[in-house]
Amino acid sequence: xxxxxxxxxxxxxxxxxxxxxxxxxxxxxxxxxxxxxxxxxxxxxxxxxxxxxxxxxxxxxxxxxxxxxxxxxxxxxxxxxxxxxxxxxxxxxxxxxxxxxxxxxxxxxxxxxxxxxxxxxxxxxxxxxxxxxxxxxxxxxxxxxxxxxxxxxxxxxxxxxxxxxxxxxxxxxxxxxxxxxxxxxxxxxxxxxxxxxxxxxxxxxxxxxxxxxxxxxxxxxxxxxxxxxxxxxxxxxxxxxxxxxxxxxxxxxxxxxxxxxxxxxxxxxxxxxxxxxxxxxxxxxxxxxxxxxxxxxxxxxxxxxxxxxxxxxxxxxxxxxxxxxxxxxxxxxxxxxxxxxx
Amino acid sequence: xxxxxxxxxxxxxxxxxxxxxxxxxxxxxxxxxxxxxxxxxxxxxxxxxxxxxxxxxxxxxxxxxxxxxxxxxxxxxxxxxxxxxxxxxxxxxxxxxxxxxxxxx
Numbered sequence: 457x458x459x460x461x462x463x464x465x466x467x468x469x470x471x472x473x474x475x476x477x478x479x480x481x482x483x484x485x486x487x488x489x490x491x492x493x494x495x496x497x498x499x500x501x502x503x504x505x506x507x508x509x510x511x512x513x514x515x516x517x518x519x520x521x522x523x524x525x526x527x528x529x530x531x532x533x534x535x536x537x538x539x540x541x542x543x544x545x546x547x548x549x550x551x552x553x554x555x556x557x558x559x560x561x562x563x564x565x566x567x568x569x570x571x572x573x574x575x576x577x578x579x580x581x582x583x584x585x586x587x588x589x590x591x592x593x594x595x596x597x598x599x600x601x602x603x604x605x606x607x608x609x610x611x612x613x614x615x616x617x618x619x620x621x622x623x624x625x626x627x628x629x630x631x632x633x634x635x636x637x638x639x640x641x642x643x644x645x646x647x648x649x650x651x652x653x654x655x656x657x658x659x660x661x662x663x664x665x666x667x668x669x670x671x672x673x674x675x676x677x678x679x680x681x682x683x684x685x686x687x688x689x690x691x692x693x694x695x696x697x698x699x700x701x702x703x704x705x706x707x708x709x710x711x712x713x714x715x716x717x718x719x720x721x722x723x724x725x726x727x728x729x730x731x732x733x734x735x736x737x738x739x740x741x742x743x744x745x746x747x748x749x750x751x752x753x754x755x756x757x758x759x760x761x762x763x764x765x766x767x768x769x770x771x772x773x774x775x776x777x778x779x780x781x782x783x784x785x786x787x788x789x790x791x792x793x794x795x796x797x798x
Numbered sequence: 799x800x801x802x803x804x805x806x807x808x809x810x811x812x813x814x815x816x817x818x819x820x821x822x823x824x825x826x827x828x829x830x831x832x833x834x835x836x837x838x839x840x841x842x843x844x845x846x847x848x849x850x851x852x853x854x855x856x857x858x859x860x861x862x863x864x865x866x867x868x869x870x871x872x873x874x875x876x877x878x879x880x881x882x883x884x885x886x887x888x889x890x891x892x893x894x895x896x897x898x899x900x901x902x903x
Contacts, residue, residue, distance in 0.1 A: 501835070501836070505835070505836040505839060505841040505842060506836055506837070506839035506841055509839045578835050584843075584870060585870075586870050587870065587871070587872040619866060620866075642865075642866075642869050643862070643865070645862055647862075647863065647866060671869075705869075705870045706841070706842075706867075708835070708842060708843075708844065709835055723903070724903070
C-alpha cells in the first residue's frame with residue numbers, strides 16, 4: 457500500500473539528537489529533509505530512555521536533560537520546517553531509475569531523495585516482551601505492545617501489564633471503552649506520574665477496574681485467541697479472563713531493517729569515511745552512534761560534528777555543479793534569511 | 799582492586815577496577831562485550847550480570863527501578879543484577895560476575 461509519495465533533498469532515518477541536528481546543518485545549506493522515526497516523538501534514546509537524565513558534555517550547556525536537549529534542538533530546527541514521519545520504520549531502501557533513493561516505511565509511506573542519512577543510534581526501538589510461553593502466537597490478534605487504535609479494544613476484557621506511564625495511561629484511557637480493564641504489576645509501587653497512579657487507585661476503589669499485584673505466569677486460549685492470563689499473587693495463582701493483553705515493559709533496540717540495506721556492516725555498525733561520513737554506498741551517509749571509524753567516540757557532540765561534514769558532502773550530491781560557499785551564521789544574510797532572523 | 803568477569807563465551811577475565819566506577823563501566827572500559835544501551839540510566843537492563851553466590855548478599859540492595867528492569871528479563875536468575883547499578887568500592891574488591899546472555903551487544 458502506497459500511502460504517499462514525497463520528494464526531498466535528504467531522508468534522515470532517526471530523529472534523535474544527531475538526526476535533528478542534521479536537519480539544521482542541511483537547512484543552512486538550503487537543503488530540506490524528511491525524518492523517519494519508529495518512536496512517536498522526536499529525541500530518540502535521549503527522550504525515550506533517559507528524558508530526565510542530566511547530560512554534562514553538550515557545549516555551552518553545563519547541564520541539560522535528554523528531554524530539554526531534544527526540545528532545544530526542535531526549536532533550533534523549526535525554521536527549516538522538516539517533515540516528520542513518526543511512529544514509522546524505514547523498511548526498504550532501493551535506488552530508482554532516476555538515481556534517487558526510495559525509502560518505504562512499514563506503513564507504506566514512500567519518500568525519494570538523492571541523499572539518505574542514517575542517524576539511527578543503536579537501531580530501531582522494539583518493545584520488550586514479557587517472558588511468557590507462546591506469546592508470539594497471540595501477537596497481532598490478542599497480544600499487543602502498543603495501542604494503535606482504541607476502537608480495537610471496545611467491549612473487550614483487557615489485561616494490562618506494567619508499572620510505567622504507558623501502562624497507567626492506557627489503563628485510564630481504555631477503562632471507559634473496554635468491557636473490563638485489569639492492571640497487573642509486580643508491586644504496589646509505580647514509575648508513572650503520581651496523578652495517573654492516584655486516578656487508577658480511585659477507579660480500582662470504585663470497582664471500575666481491577667488492580668492485581670502479581671507476577672505474570674502464562675497466557676491461555678487457542679492461539680491467536682486469548683482466553684485468560686494467569687498471575688501468581690501473594691494469595692496464590694489467579695486466572696484473569698481476557699480477550700486482549702497489553703504489555704508495557706519499555707523498549708529495547710535492534711538494528712532492524714537497516715541490516716538489509718546493502719551497506720557494509722562491522723558488528724552492527726556502519727563504517728564511514730571521516731571526510732564526509734559517507735557509507736560504502738554513495739549518497740548514503742551514517743552519523744552518530746550507528747557509524748564507526750578509527751577514533752570514533754560515541755558522544756552526541758561527535759554526532760553533531762559529523763552532521764556538519766555530512767551536509768557539505770550531501771550538498772554536492774543534491775546540487776551538482778553548484779558551488780558551496782562556506783559562510784558563518786553570525787555574518788551571512790543568506791544564512792540568517794534561512795534561519796528566518798533577517 | 800580487581801573484579802572477575804566471565805564473558806559470554808565462558809572465559810574469565812580479571813579486571814583492574816577503580817572505586818566509584820560502575821561495574822558496567824569497568825567491564826566496558828576493558829572492552830568486554832556489554833550492550834549497556836542506556837548508558838547507566840537503569841532504563842534498559844542490557845548490562846545484566848549474574849553475581850557469584852559468595853558475593854550476591856554483600857552488594858547493596860536493588861532500587862525499585864532496578865527491580866522493575868530485572869522483573870521481565872527472560873534470563874533472570876535469583877542472583878541477577880544490573881552492572882550499572884553496582885558501584886565499585888573497597889568492600890567489593892574481588893567481586894565475581896558473569897555476563898548474562900541479554901547483555902550481549
